[in-house]
Amino acid sequence: MSDGRTGIQNQALGLAEAVARLTPADIAIKPVRWRPLFDRWPSGLKTPAMLAPGSFDPRVVTDWPDLWIATGRASLPLSAKVRDWSHGKTFTVQTQDPRWRNAAYDLIVAPAHDGLAGDNVFEIVGSPHRITxxxxxxxxxxxxxxxxxxxxxxxxxxxxxxxxxxxxxxxxxxxxxxxxxxxxxxxxxxxxxxxxxxxxxxxxxxxxxxxxxxxxxxxxxxxxxxxxxxxxxxxxxxxxxxxxxxxxxxxxxxxxxxxxxxxxxxxxxxxxxxxxxxxxxxxxxxFDGTLEPWTYAPLNETERAARAVLEAMAARG
Missing domain, CATH: 3.40.50.2000 (Glycogen Phosphorylase B;)
Structure with a gap:
């Protein structure tokens, strides 16, 4: 779930793909976009009636997913209500620091450099991504x-x-x-x-x-x-x-x-x-103007976050 911009979408999609590498899963990419009149409104004032045509619409969902992974400001008004709409079926993950209703999500996968803390916060170095x-x-x-x-x-x-x-x-x-x-x-x-x-x-x-x-x-x-x-x-x-x-x-x-x-x-x-x-x-x-080689273990924070998501889902049952 995202507004579809590549840099934003790839965080949610990268984490979803990492989950799917660890357990059987089907991934659906859904856009969340708001009508221009309402796009800059505060998240707390937005309702599904304000969604743009072609956007994911929770009012027509009959079978909620097991896992909802979202990134970006556009997704927040929906992510914060998914637990209620799905009657607790859907585990909700928000990447980045939502900066709004942080307790509304089952898990926040947040960059360590943001300094976010909380019982539902899992810190990683940098951001989730699709590269493997x-x-x-x-x-x-x-x-x-x-x-x-x-x-x-x-x-x-x-x-x-x-x-x-x-x-x-x-x-x-x-x-x-x-x-x-x-x-x-x-x-x-x-x-x-x-x-x-x-x-x-x-x-x-x-x-x-x-x-x-x-x-x-x-x-x-x-x-x-x-x-x-x-x-x-x-x-x-x-x-x-x-x-x-x-x-x-x-x-x-x-x-x-x-x-x-x-x-x-x-x-x-x-x-x-x-x-x-x-x-x-x-x-x-x-960069110091030279190309000195060095080696290190590749950073694999997206998979580490995916394992944390699955462990949190299992713990919740």
Missing amino acids: PSKLAEAAPAFADRIDALPHPRVAVMIGGRSKAFDLPGVHAAALAEQIKAAVQAAKGSLLLTFSRRTPEAAKAVMTERLSALPGWIWDGDGDNPLFAMLDAADHILVTEDSANMATEAASTGKPVHILPMIPLKPAGKFARLHADLAVHGAARP
């Missing part, structure tokens, strides 16, 4: 013609963008591009780069211009997303510091994760705590 070694390997053949001939070390670069906490103006993007180019050239390697939906156009343009001469592939957004194949092929992964999802996904590969600095708009707070947690695990270090 098998998924990465499965994605690789479709992009083999673009990647297999590239020289090692292959450097996957995941660029985010402007958020409440960070910005990526063109001047800073240019400086990052020059650092990345120098590191790849020094290592005689190649580049695999993707931008996010939040990457400013000026940053995209300047980074593409300055990095396009390197051996590799800068994905322009056309066609199928090659991210999983890029992560599979990479020897190093560089991620901007603005995204907990990107850093956690990168750390699940067991490959060196280099954190790229951005322009802070406010104190780093939870992002600094996440990067510290990843550093303690051995996964991530600040």
Whole structure:
């Protein structure tokens, strides 16, 4: 359950897929969207009558699921009432910090860097996601013609963008591009780069211009997303510091994760705590302009959360 945005949906779907790897399960993806007039209303004022056409509608459900996994603000008005609507049949899991009616959910799978506490809170490093070694390997053949001939070390670069906490103006993007180019050239390697939906156009343009001469592939957004194949092929992964999802996904590969600095708009707070947690695990270090290799056990917090969900369900009976 989510509003359908990829970064949000993948948290719920990734956790659901991890549960399904541990026990037989059917997964249904349901969107939760509100009519524009009501979308920004407080969660406590929303009712099913305000849902947008095509959204999941609890008023027509006749057989509630065993497990409800939801992510994001849009899902909260429904998640908080599922136990009542299902007469206790459905076990409700909310990922992220709901920041509203936290006792209404059977389990909250929350990032440790949020500092959330409670009897129904299960903390993990970062966020749930869909990446597994098998998924990465499965994605690789479709992009083999673009990647297999590239020289090692292959450097996957995941660029985010402007958020409440960070910005990526063109001047800073240019400086990052020059650092990345120098590191790849020094290592005689190649580049695999993707931008996010939040990457400013000026940053995209300047980074593409300055990095396009390197051996590799800068994905322009056309066609199928090659991210999983890029992560599979990479020897190093560089991620901007603005995204907990990107850093956690990168750390699940067991490959060196280099954190790229951005322009802070406010104190780093939870992002600094996440990067510290990843550093303690051995996964991530600040990018220093070099591509020194290191190893660590791949971070597998999504499966750990899935086991906690199943144990909590069993305990409740």
